[in-house]
Amino acid sequence: MTSPSGTQDKPSAGDPLPPKCAVIEVHVGELKQLFNAIDPSPFRDKDLDPKAEEFIVGWAKDLPRDATLALVVDLDREAGLQDEAAVLRDAIHEFFSQRGQAYGRRLRELFRVGRTSLVIGLVALASAIALGDFLAALMKGSRIGEIVRESLTIGGWVSMWRPLEIFLYDWWPIRSEAQLSERLAAMPVRIRYANATGPDAWKEDWPAVSPRGERASSGAQPRALDQAS
16 A cells, blocks of 8 residues: 555555545545445445535535546545455446436436427417417407417417526536536545554445455444545
């Protein structure tokens, strides 16, 4: 294990941190705190805990959009298995990759609804204008005919509200989330260890397994995320 710049001489493992990267720091007592305890999926496919996801995404949103992101997990135990940093990185990358794909699907569905709404709105607008002109012609010279035509025209334009909302406002926040997820799915991940516990503390963590492939027991109670920056 090595200590990259910014690790303050604590033992660490994982990806090297790029120079001048924007570091997101998460402080947990155990690695299993980062993941959703009720998700039965294998570890690499497991969802992040909602609070951990909110914390990481919220911190990333506060950083410049062109910044290179990196994640450092401060862990209140000594190092365990040699590959636990790589396993953690793969799990985090997979989660944010899936998150980005979900936002991509949501964006495509939104544009599909927008196109359908646009066709409906244009048909409604054209029909309202045509009907208004027809009724105004029937009641030529009548003030009521003008009121009916203007009312139908306004109603036709109101029918265009939904497609205009989609194509002007609704799509770009979803695209921003998808792009942020792609950045988070590519960020280096590093674990920074503490020396406050015994050398076998990793056996109480999850998803650690013993060298013989037996899953370690999980008797320790997880501590809450330290979200102080």
